[in-house]
Amino acid sequence: MIMTTTAQKVEAEKVEKDIILDIQELSVYYGKFRAVNGVSIPVERHKVVSLIGPSGCGKSTLLRSLNRMNDLIPTARVEGKVLFQGEDLYAPGADPIDIRFRVGMVFQKPNPFPKSIYDNVAFGPRINGFKGKLDDLVEESLRQAALWDEVKDRLKDSAYALSGGQQQRLCIARTLAVRPELILMDEPCSALDPIATLAIEDLIHQLQEQYTIVIVTHNMQQAGRVSDYTAFMNMDADRAGYLVEYDATQQIFTNPQDKRTEDYISGRFG
Amino acid sequence: MTVSLPAPAAVRRARSRSLLSRATEWVVERLLLVCAFVSIGTTFGIVAILGVETLAFFQQVPLFAFFTDTQWTPLFSDKHYGILPLLSGTLLVAGGAMLVALPVGLLAAVYLSEYAPVRVRAVLKPALEVLAGVPTVVYGYFALLFVTPILQTLVPGTEVFNAASASIVMGIMIIPLVSSLSEDAMSAVPRSLREAALALGATRQETTVKVVIPAAASGIMASFILTASRAIGETMIVAIAAGLQPKLTLNPFESVETMTAYIVQVSLGDTPHGSLEYQTIFAVGTALFVLTFLLNVVSLGVVRRFREQYQ
Ligand SMILES: Nc1ncnc2c1ncn2[C@@H]1O[C@H](COP(=O)(O)OP(=O)(O)O)[C@@H](O)[C@H]1O
Ligand SMILES: [Mg+2]
Numbered sequence: 352m353i354m355t356t357t358a359q360k361v362e363a364e365k366v367e368k369d370i371i372l373d374i375q376e377l378s379v380y381y382g383k384f385r386a387v388n389g390v391s392i393p394v395e396r397h398k399v400v401s402l403i404g405p406s407g408c409g410k411s412t413l414l415r416s417l418n419r420m421n422d423l424i425p426t427a428r429v430e431g432k433v434l435f436q437g438e439d440l441y442a443p444g445a446d447p448i449d450i451r452f453r454v455g456m457v458f459q460k461p462n463p464f465p466k467s468i469y470d471n472v473a474f475g476p477r478i479n480g481f482k483g484k485l486d487d488l489v490e491e492s493l494r495q496a497a498l499w500d501e502v503k504d505r506l507k508d509s510a511y512a513l514s515g516g517q518q519q520r521l522c523i524a525r526t527l528a529v530r531p532e533l534i535l536m537d538e539p540c541s542a543l544d545p546i547a548t549l550a551i552e553d554l555i556h557q558l559q560e561q562y563t564i565v566i567v568t569h570n571m572q573q574a575g576r577v578s579d580y581t582a583f584m585n586m587d588a589d590r591a592g593y594l595v596e597y598d599a600t601q602q603i604f605t606n607p608q609d610k611r612t613e614d615y616i617s618g619r620f621g
Numbered sequence: 622m623t624v625s626l627p628a629p630a631a632v633r634r635a636r637s638r639s640l641l642s643r644a645t646e647w648v649v650e651r652l653l654l655v656c657a658f659v660s661i662g663t664t665f666g667i668v669a670i671l672g673v674e675t676l677a678f679f680q681q682v683p684l685f686a687f688f689t690d691t692q693w694t695p696l697f698s699d700k701h702y703g704i705l706p707l708l709s710g711t712l713l714v715a716g717g718a719m720l721v722a723l724p725v726g727l728l729a730a731v732y733l734s735e736y737a738p739v740r741v742r743a744v745l746k747p748a749l750e751v752l753a754g755v756p757t758v759v760y761g762y763f764a765l766l767f768v769t770p771i772l773q774t775l776v777p778g779t780e781v782f783n784a785a786s787a788s789i790v791m792g793i794m795i796i797p798l799v800s801s802l803s804e805d806a807m808s809a810v811p812r813s814l815r816e817a818a819l820a821l822g823a824t825r826q827e828t829t830v831k832v833v834i835p836a837a838a839s840g841i842m843a844s845f846i847l848t849a850s851r852a853i854g855e856t857m858i859v860a861i862a863a864g865l866q867p868k869l870t871l872n873p874f875e876s877v878e879t880m881t882a883y884i885v886q887v888s889l890g891d892t893p894h895g896s897l898e899y900q901t902i903f904a905v906g907t908a909l910f911v912l913t914f915l916l917n918v919v920s921l922g923v924v925r926r927f928r929e930q931y932q
Binding site: 463 | 738811813814816817818819820821822823824827831832835836
């Protein structure tokens with residue numbers, strides 16, 4: 352396990368493993384309340400990492416600090432480092448707009464714009480001044496999101512004409528259209544039925560070839576199905592979330608090193 | 622741990638009400654009914670009188686002349702009954718006021734809804750609404766005694782009574798109407814849509830212009846239309862500052878007369894009841910009523926569409 356190796360060896364491993372995102376001793380506060388306490392998670396390129404843990408343990412908070420969405424909450428404050436491709440997202444010169452362009456996010460509830468299917472996907476490229484063939488980019492993104500065949504004849508229809516599962520895949524297509532290097536997903540299936548959920552999970556598998564994904568889920572089976580690595584978070588008495596264990600998903604589910612992980616996995620609490 | 626419940630009979634007894642409370646309820650109910658009827662009846666009465674007097678007017682003045690004659694001189698010996706000069710005066714002043722109120726009001730709404738910190742907003746929004754509470758007569762004299770002299774130095778040849786001055790001041794007066802209603806429409810846009818845009822690397826400005834305003838467009842439109850009908854119906858400012866000369870002109874620096882100002886003018890005079898001059902105010906009133914009614918119908922339609930905008 353990583354924790355038992357020396358610091359140097361950790362660094363060596365990170366290079367070897369091509370770490371795209373390195374969360375180091377990250378704490379997030381809302382005013383005086385510490386929601387996340389000293390979490391360290393290295394994320395390897397082209398892997399899917401899932402964050403699991405009881406409700407309120409700071410999973411969303413942690414995720415939103417990875418693309419600086421927490422900047423929108425005036426009281427939110429961050430300590431520690433988030434190295435993305437080697438650059439600290441919270442360095443003084445870091446530009447949140449640029450970061451959000453490179454780190455995409457898919458939300459819990461599908462949130463398409465009240466615009467056409469086409470305009471939803473084209474939104475990101477347009478604001479980023481995309482100069483190429485927009486039609487092709489939109490098609491490519493919808494294909495990657497496994498939605499193209501269902502919508503190719505009605506690109507001008509309102510996004511609200513789609514079902515919930517289709518809307519969520521549209522939101523994924525919209526995120527893919529700006530070609531992010533990392534995609535964050537916050538319980539992307541929690542508002543969907545089981546069939547739509549499976550479609551999204553399939554999609555995550557396919558996206559893995561080109562993207563790196565960090566996904567929050569409260570569904571442990573889902574974590575088991577989609578992710579390569581799993582981080583189990585818990586919260587202590589003053590509700591500050593901390594990392595209990597981070598390891599290969601297989602390992603977490605079959606041979607957890609921590610008693611608390613084992614209890615959670617086997618459904619004894621949470 | 623069982624909770625001992627009271628017997629049903631005991632509950633029923635506790636709920637049975639005294640004769641007095643039932644009587645009070647009966648009286649209150651009738652009283653509310655009467656109040657409702659008073660307001661409905663008043664509206665009905667106004668419409669009825671308006672209709673009767675307007676009909677009487679149009680028995681003497683042909684509808685065609687009313688809509689095509691370019692002069693409005695019912696109080697002169699050479700009488701003309703063309704509504705156009707009053708209509709143009711009304712639209713000129715109201716249009717000018719909208720020109721002032723829409724951009725400022727909309728920008729204020731954008732600031733309040735998208736940029737202002739909670740505390741600033743808590744102070745600024747009610748402060749803006751106070752603007753709407755200032756008596757209009759104050760605005761009227763502000764226009765005549767403060768704005769007009771400035772206009773006269775800026776634009777030589779500006780008449781003492783002019784449309785521009787009334788427009789500017791009326792525009793200031795109705796800014797809160799635009800900003801408050803538009804801000805409501807923008808604040809109603811779900812936060813999740815803003816987050817979606819920001820997560821794609823949109824700036825706050827891009828989010829506002831490309832997501833929030835389009836999503837709130839119908840509500841903003843409705844605020845514009847409501848404001849327009851308020852501007853058309855405004856009386857005191859125009860009566861004081863815009864003048865009493867029905868003139869078919871588009872020059873805002875000339876004196877004009879609006880429909881409302883004309884009604885004031887005749888009402889204040891000693892026009893005998895039942896005379897044609899007297900009936901003109903009802904004809905103009907009806908025209909004004911129809912104009913604002915149409916605007917409100919349009920506005921209602923827009924608001925209805927607004928509800929279908931986002932989920
Ligand atoms: N905007 C906020 N302001 C203050 N506290 C918040 C805010 N958002 C979340 N919290 C608190 O932070 C803690 C973690 O929340 P969250 O990250 O949403 O947990 P999770 O996603 O694991 O359920 C909770 O105690 C929650 O009440
Ligand atoms: Mg959450």
